[in-house]
Amino acid sequence: MYQCKDIVDEVNNYIDGELPLGKRVGLFFHLLICSCCRNYLQQIRSTLSIITVSKPKEDDNTDTKLLAEKLHGIYKSHQH
Amino acid sequence: MNFFSKLTSKNEQKLIQRLINGDQQAFEQVVSEYQNIMISVARAIVGEAFADEVVQDAWISAIKALPKFEGRSSLKTWLLHIVSNGAKSRVRRENRHSSLDEGWQAISSDKFDNTGHRYDDVLPWEEATPEALLANDQLQMVIEESFQQLPAQQRAALSLYDMEGIEMKEICNILDVSASNVRVLLHRARTTLHQSIEKYQDNK
Numbered sequence: 001m002y003q004c005k006d007i008v009d010e011v012n013n014y015i016d017g018e019l020p021l022g023k024r025v026g027l028f029f030h031l032l033i034c035s036c037c038r039n040y041l042q043q044i045r046s047t048l049s050i051i052t053v054s055k056p057k058e059d060d061n062t063d064t065k066l067l068a069e070k071l072h073g074i075y076k077s078h079q080h
Numbered sequence: 081m082n083f084f085s086k087l088t089s090k091n092e093q094k095l096i097q098r099l100i101n102g103d104q105q106a107f108e109q110v111v112s113e114y115q116n117i118m119i120s121v122a123r124a125i126v127g128e129a130f131a132d133e134v135v136q137d138a139w140i141s142a143i144k145a146l147p148k149f150e151g152r153s154s155l156k157t158w159l160l161h162i163v164s165n166g167a168k169s170r171v172r173r174e175n176r177h178s179s180l181d182e183g184w185q186a187i188s189s190d191k192f193d194n195t196g197h198r199y200d201d202v203l204p205w206e207e208a209t210p211e212a213l214l215a216n217d218q219l220q221m222v223i224e225e226s227f228q229q230l231p232a233q234q235r236a237a238l239s240l241y242d243m244e245g246i247e248m249k250e251i252c253n254i255l256d257v258s259a260s261n262v263r264v265l266l267h268r269a270r271t272t273l274h275q276s277i278e279k280y281q282d283n284k
Binding site: 003004005006008011012013016018036037039040042043044046047048049050051052053054055056057058059060062064065067068069071072074075076078079 | 115220
């Protein structure tokens with residue numbers, strides 16, 4: 001019998017469809033009877049949607065225009 | 081077609097041709113599109129100190145190899161493999177190891193009773209689209225801050241899988257970790273970001 005802690009541990013594998021059938025069905029039955037875990041699953045799904053839209057990036061101060069110019073120069077000189 | 085923003089293969093072929101022809105704007109487009117994810121991969125493998133150098137070397141190797149690019153993978157995957165290979169050789173030289181457990185704190189077990197049931201109630205979040213939620217600058221800041229504090233390996237796994245839509249097999253090759261370890265990294269990264277958003281929702 002699966003418990004709330006199992007949902008917390010496996011929620012991401014559950015969402016990504018990475019669990020064996022037996023475990024998936026077991027967690028599904030727990031979700032049917034536990035509103036807290038259904039809400040938790042919904043929160044994790046919302047988190048994923050928020051991340052996908054928000055797209056946080058690495059902190060990187062590279063001047064990409066300058067880097068592109070430098071690479072372009074190297075490419076041109078490499079061709080000759 | 082998935083929901084990840086990526087260049088279509090026809091557009092990509094055109095872009096590659098423009099690169100090969102030495103079109104400066106194409107160079108700017110590609111560098112601005114892929115520099116950030118390349119830095120992410122390099123930091124995950126070799127660490128902060130050598131990442132900039134590894135990425136710069138990868139760009140130079142890539143543009144020199146450009147005329148030989150056969151298009152067997154997308155330009156993004158090709159660039160990520162170049163930076164990954166460079167970072168892996170650097171790791172071998174520096175003899176550096178990183179731990180999967182860096183910066184990870186599991187959800188406290190005191191949230192559950194001895195049978196594994198929750199003590200506390202979990203309430204549903206307000207029904208709103210991510211776009212509507214993110215219209216609030218404060219939430220965007222919470223996510224940015226929480227993301228920056230994740231260990232580099234978790235940031236890279238999250239960026240590659242959830243934001244760039246790269247297949248698991250490719251991610252394992254790029255980051256040089258097993259699929260089960262990528263899944264651990266993803267779980268930890270998503271859990272941490274969830275906790276930050278939850279805290280923000282509770283304090284609103």
